[in-house]
Each structure stands twice: as structure tokens, then as C-alpha cells.
Amino acid sequence: MKGRQLRLQVNSKERAERGRAMLQAGLGDLVRAPLTQIMTPAQAMEDRGTHGREVSPELQIPPEEEARIIGQMLERHYRQVLDEPVPALGDLTPRQAVQTASGRKKVAIWLKDIENTTVHAQGSGGGMAAYDFGWMWHELGIIRLRK
Numbered sequence: 001m002k003g004r005q006l007r008l009q010v011n012s013k014e015r016a017e018r019g020r021a022m023l024q025a026g027l028g029d030l031v032r033a034p035l036t037q038i039m040t041p042a043q044a045m046e047d048r049g050t051h052g053r054e055v056s057p058e059l060q061i062p063p064e065e066e067a068r069i070i071g072q073m074l075e076r077h078y079r080q081v082l083d084e085p086v087p088a089l090g091d092l093t094p095r096q097a098v099q100t101a102s103g104r105k106k107v108a109i110w111l112k113d114i115e116n117t118t119v120h121a122q123g124s125g126g127g128m129a130a131y132d133f134g135w136m137w138h139e140l141g142i143i144r145l146r147k
Contacts (some may be wrong), residue, residue: 108146111140
């Protein structure tokens with residue numbers, strides 16, 4: 001709500017239609033026909049940068065808490081990924097792939113790519129906390145391939 005405006009922002013046409021229907025059902029004649037605006041992802045990011053709300057200091061998460069939360073989320077995610085098929089590994093799980101010499105090389109490349117992507121996200125202010133992937137290399141038994 002902003003003044004007499006109600007704004008619904010979504011990231012797909014389908015969600016926009018569902019949201020509009022839900023609002024219309026709940027609000028009935030209290031709202032008029034919606035004004036629809038479609039933006040590309042780049043436009044939405046630019047709009048958010050110039051019109052986004054600043055987060056008040058009391059609502060901001062301290063950096064150390066943010067790092068802890070992101071670290072826990074990444075830990076859960078990657079523990080699960082070790083047992084899921086990965087397209088870059090020929091649809092084998094990382095645990096399956098490390099059973100062969102060629103698979104170990106593919107897993108090492110995959111892990112390095114993940115690490116590099118995370119480092120890039122940290123450097124670009126993407127909100128990624130510093131995260132140590134070393135445990136994955138140890139757990140998969142390929143620490144000697146980490147260079």
C-alpha cells in the first residue's frame with residue numbers, strides 16, 4: 001500500500017494473474033481494474049535500485065549473523081547436492097562420480113566452478129557470505145586435486 005495504491009509485484013505473468021484474481025476476490029469493488037506494467041529483469045533491477053526502499057538500521061541483519069545464516073543454508077544445500085544427480089557430472093551424483101579417475105577430475109572441476117562462482121558473488125556484493133567448501137573436497141576424498 002502506498003497512499004491509495006495497492007501494488008502487487010511478481011516475476012511471471014501467471015503469478016500476476018493469480019495475484020490479481022486473489023486481490024479481486026478479497027477486495028471486490030474496493031479496487032478498480034489494475035494498471036499492468038511488464039519489465040525485463042534488468043529494468044526491474046534498475047527500478048529497484050532507484051525506487052527501492054531503504055532498510056531501516058533496526059531491521060538490518062548484522063554481517064556476522066548474515067554470514068552464519070547463509071553458511072548454514074549453503075551447508076544444507078551442498079550436503080543434499082552430494083547425493084543428487086548433477087548434469088555436469090553426466091547425471092551422476094558427486095559421490096558416484098568420484099568412484100572413477102575421470103569422474104574425480106570432473107568433480108574437481110565442478111567444485112572449483114562452484115567455489116569461483118561463490119567468490120565472484122562475494123566480490124560483487126551479492127550478499128554471499130564467505131564459505132569454505134573444503135569439507136566437500138575431504139568428504140569426497142579428492143582433497144589432493146584442490147589446487
